[in-house]
Amino acid sequence: MKELVARLIYRRTKINFISVSIGIVYLWFGMLKFFVGVSPAEDLAKATIEQLTFGILTPEISIILLAIWETLIGLLLIGHLFVKFALKLALIHIILTFLPFLFFPDLVFSQAPFGLTLLGQYIIKNVIIMGVLVVLLKESNHGRT
Numbered sequence: 001m002k003e004l005v006a007r008l009i010y011r012r013t014k015i016n017f018i019s020v021s022i023g024i025v026y027l028w029f030g031m032l033k034f035f036v037g038v039s040p041a042e043d044l045a046k047a048t049i050e051q052l053t054f055g056i057l058t059p060e061i062s063i064i065l066l067a068i069w070e071t072l073i074g075l076l077l078i079g080h081l082f083v084k085f086a087l088k089l090a091l092i093h094i095i096l097t098f099l100p101f102l103f104f105p106d107l108v109f110s111q112a113p114f115g116l117t118l119l120g121q122y123i124i125k126n127v128i129i130m131g132v133l134v135v136l137l138k139e140s141n142h143g144r145t
Helices: 002-032 042-052 059-079 083-096 118-124 126-141
Strands: 109-111
Touching (some): 002 059, 059 083, 083 126, 118 126
């Protein structure tokens, strides 16, 4: 029994560490977007949101909303608050980060479909984050986080 408890604590610690790690990334990237010209993804994010909303949101408003969204996800994951909600918000966000592949292929591909620009590589690394989010969400659905 003692060994089982130790294994469960160890597993929970690993899951919490992963959740906090993802939260730090979200918090960091989100905070950058509050300051004009600081985030390397700012222009792409503005253009993507403009396409996605058919120009309804101005770039200035869209980047602030994105900053709030990412920062909120980061704070919730770091604080281990409303974890399922935070993971769902993060999963929606991370899926939307792939839209530039559809909207702006000339910016993300040097030679389609496999040659990626630096911007394309910046986006494709989100596959890892997406995988982690799916695992964390699955774990949270089993009452383990």
